[in-house]
Amino acid sequence: MTRHNPQATSDFPVIDTLAILGSGLIGASVLRASKARELFRRSVVWDIRAENRDFCVSSGWADVATDDLAEAVREADLVVIATPADTVGDLAERIAKHLKPGALVTDAASTKGHIARVAHAAMPEGRHFVAAHPMAGSEKNGPSAAKEDLFEGRACFITPLSGRTDDNAVAAVSGFWKSLGANIVEVSPDDHDEIVAHISHLPHVAAVALAGMLARKPDLWRDCAGGGLRDTTRIAGSDPKLWKTILEQNRDEVLRALRAYQEELHGLERALANRDWFEVQAILERGRAYREQFRQIP
């Protein structure tokens, strides 16, 4: 595991108090990664689940855990909202009046258009919301699945509202995510939603549909599955409620990506139906070329 690295953290000063709202896999990983890199002097976790609060304190990652939002954020220099996408805007509104002057707020949700606007509008003078989305996760849930290197080498979208989100706040919040090992990608909230609809939400939907179709077949078929089916459907094992929310928030872009995928499948179906083996091989070659261009993640 990575320990404190002065170079990696040079973009982000050590702060007094970090508050994490929601200590699931992502929130607890942010906490754990920040602690390993000594980015704060004191940490507070807010969670409505007592077992999550207990876990974060007993593991030594959090100094305090509470189910009182005002208490959680009152002294925070940086608040990370790591709750499901449909709750981030609401939480930003609820914490707004308790934030101290200069406080920064960021999040980690998979959709940005709605959240960036609502949370920005909720902030009082001198407090700043900078929307973020680290491309890291797992089909596992809860703080016990947290990893201190979860964000290492991963992309992290930072999605300021053009001309409205404070530049210094954007730089500071970017520095925070960068300190956790992420590669910062700054795009508009709407561009973000289009990109992740394709590279994250569509793969999810494709995996779920594959699993759902095969669920109707005899059990023996599933028991014969090799590594291909296992990998291809892994993310179908993720939390359905969480993903319903993501698809709800990014419906239009997901529909667009899904239709483009259906077009591609239809082209492959047509090539097979026509016994156009030259075209089939060209499609296979294009898929491999794409796959080979993936950058390595440490």
Next chain:
Amino acid sequence: MTRHNPQATSDFPVIDTLAILGSGLIGASVLRASKARELFRRSVVWDIRAENRDFCVSSGWADVATDDLAEAVREADLVVIATPADTVGDLAERIAKHLKPGALVTDAASTKGHIARVAHAAMPEGRHFVAAHPMAGSEKNGPSAAKEDLFEGRACFITPLSGRTDDNAVAAVSGFWKSLGANIVEVSPDDHDEIVAHISHLPHVAAVALAGMLARKPDLWRDCAGGGLRDTTRIAGSDPKLWKTILEQNRDEVLRALRAYQEELHGLERALANRDWFEVQAILERGRAYREQFRQIP
């Protein structure tokens, strides 16, 4: 790594000579796994690629390597044809007259209907072909990727022709694959082709189409990919020629499976378009339930 285990090999007697035709990932893994389990006294590899022959001999897995088919199979008690699906029938025909009495021949190709019939018909009196397909592989190629535990805990289809393939030969060849750690699943060649069209060929096609569609998008999108897209598209990195052949040999069943998948995607698209979040969540739940029922592989 598993070493020789008397219990695991009790179904298959030690033979004098094992011949492997084609020393790619699968052929070399069969060789390596058989050697680790001491299933033969002598092994011969046939391959048209000099570098593969050299690799198998210098690694100590093969006693002899040759590009002469007659020489390769002449003394073999068991021949494993581990070449691409479109060449197995032809190789079975070419080796037939060189096989000694009592010789057994099996294969490892991903399609079975055509191969099982052609190879069965090619065998002279007293020599037996028993078609097989271990559900193991990788997007990697060549003997250097071979693993001695590749078949451990994996399903291996054995697909005799009903009333035609010799029962003793079926038992012996099943015993061989079982000795490599595989779970034997005996089905007809046509049932096999229907099953793998769904659990192997369709996931491949789904991954390739996803990769192919995303290949048209900006490079930045790919560089932001998280674990979901990586896993979902991993198998798109496989050898396009090999897969063109598999799709060619199993075209009808793959088309059927692909159309069922398209139906499923269309149902999901419709639910999103209608904002039917109850249905979206039901589809997500079904996908997760399927994924959770996968048996563990050691």
